[in-house]
Amino acid sequence: MNPNDPKTITDAEWRERLTAEQFHILREAGTERAFTGKYDKFYEDGEYMCAACGTRLFISAAKYNSGCGWPAFTKPADDETVEEHRDTSFGMIRTEVTCGKCGSHLGHVFPDGPPEEGGLRYCINSGALEFVADGDE
Template sequence: MTDNPKALTEEEWRQRLTAEQFHILREAGTERAFTGKYDKFYEDGEYMCAACGTRLFISAAKYNSGCGWPAFTKPSDEDAVEERRDTSHGMIRTEVLCGKCGSHLGHVFPDGPPEEGGLRYCINSAALEFAKDD
């Protein structure tokens, strides 16, 4: 992967990603609820950006929110993700993007477990790659 994935062209992204990954990561799409491979997946490990490989979340922060997408209480590192205001679809939400490549991951909501900070990072499975702990 290039040192600066933000410099990749749309065509280069299309060559690197599946059609579903491209739609979600580069066009801010969303997979259907309860269909993603990591929704009910709870092995120990790390979740990386499917576009650039940056570590985004760890399994210790994953929980079953019942929303139909993988949910995390916090990113793995402070700079792993970026957030921005999203007013698409007639709603006001906070979009979550990969801090390294700027790819769309999902959204963050203020309805997570209060004892863990109260946030729910609702992330598309197709935006993630999993690496099992050794």
């Protein structure tokens, strides 16, 4: 087991690192209620990182107001940033989005985004993200 590989961290270790809400979202594939997340109506310039492992997931230039109640992005920051998986929970067929580095649940991607930006809407939980403003490190 590689201690530097976040995919090998135990649930107990994740519980120590994350808030209860973050653990529920990131490690148990939970969700926050619509329109309650801190990044839903947040539009500052910067980058959105995985709240679990710090990987850069999305950039503010790809964020838009979809009206869905969660932060929405047209694309990930990089091709390897996120992974997509078929999700059949709750009697629906959706595409789950997880962090490409640590495997944490982020949200879902839907084919109803802005057509001029590729047509995708990455609907992501605020609790899965940490924001770093441009110029901050």
